[in-house]
Amino acid sequence: xxxxxxxxxxxxxxxxxxxxxxxxxxxxxxxxxxxxxxxxxxxxxxxxxxxxxxxxxxxxxxxxxxxxxxxxxxxxxxxxxxxxxxxxxxxxxxxxxxxxxxxxxxxxxxxxxxxxxxxxxxxxxxxxxxxxxxxxxxxxxxxxxxxxxxxxxxxxxxxxxxxxxxxxxxxxxxxxxxxxxxxxxxxxxxxxxxxxxxxxxxxxxxxxxxxxxxxxxxxxxx
Numbered sequence: 564x565x566x567x568x569x570x571x572x573x574x575x576x577x578x579x580x581x582x583x584x585x586x587x588x589x590x591x592x593x594x595x596x597x598x599x600x601x602x603x604x605x606x607x608x609x610x611x612x613x614x615x616x617x618x619x620x621x622x623x624x625x626x627x628x629x630x631x632x633x634x635x636x637x638x639x640x641x642x643x644x645x646x647x648x649x650x651x652x653x654x655x656x657x658x659x660x661x662x663x664x665x666x667x668x669x670x671x672x673x674x675x676x677x678x679x680x681x682x683x684x685x686x687x688x689x690x691x692x693x694x695x696x697x698x699x700x701x702x703x704x705x706x707x708x709x710x711x712x713x714x715x716x717x718x719x720x721x722x723x724x725x726x727x728x729x730x731x732x733x734x735x736x737x738x739x740x741x742x743x744x745x746x747x748x749x750x751x752x753x754x755x756x757x758x759x760x761x762x763x764x765x766x767x768x769x770x771x772x773x774x775x776x777x778x779x780x781x782x783x784x785x
Contacts, residue, residue, distance in 0.1 A: 599640060599650040600672045606682040608757050609738075610670050610699065611654060613783040618760070620663060621730075623774040629662040641671075649674065663775065666691045668760075673702070686755075697742055698753050698761065716744035716751075727754065727762075730778050734762055758784065 673683035686699035
């Protein structure tokens with residue numbers, strides 16, 4: 564099943580790094596004469612949720628729970644000035660302040676129009692201090708390490724589950740991703756499920772691990 568998501572996709576690591584850097588900064592404008600690349604329907608199913616959607620997570624050690632709720636959405640067209648220039652879609656999902664320190668999720672399209680049923684976009688998670696983590700870049704093969712830079716780290720799609728049992732519920736079409744930031748002695752793992760988004764994450768910083776998992780949600784999608 565995983566193979567069908569990757570069929571027809573071929574973007575370089577260098578272009579991906581350029582897009583990540585450029586989409587983190589303000590853009591100066593767009594041109595209607597240039598291509599406009601949008602986030603695919605398949606990627607939307609994993610990552611784009613409408614206002615009032617919410618997730619209830621728990622700390623797996625302390626059992627402390629908290630709710631992350633989408634409060635507002637900003638869907639914009641951004642301009643990338645490399646490769647002759649092109650426009651691409653960027654979507655910011657702003658969340659209500661929460662104990663897990665998440666301020667927004669950001670989705671950005673890639674540098675080409677993906678084939679039907681495939682994905683060529685990325686997901687970042689922003690914290691209240693404006694720092695961010697790369698979470699989901701599904702177009703690469705399982706096990707391939709993608710060097711994103713010293714601050715962003717090394718990204719890997721670890722495995723894909725057709726189904727995954729978590730907290731008394733079965734989730735389908737789940738990616739497990741991993742980001743290692745050696746300069747900060749930090750490792751992040753994420754599990755992202757179709758139609759549910761992030762369902763589990765654990766982070767290891769200086770050999771101390773914190774695990775957080777989804778226990779319930781109420782989600783809305785187009």
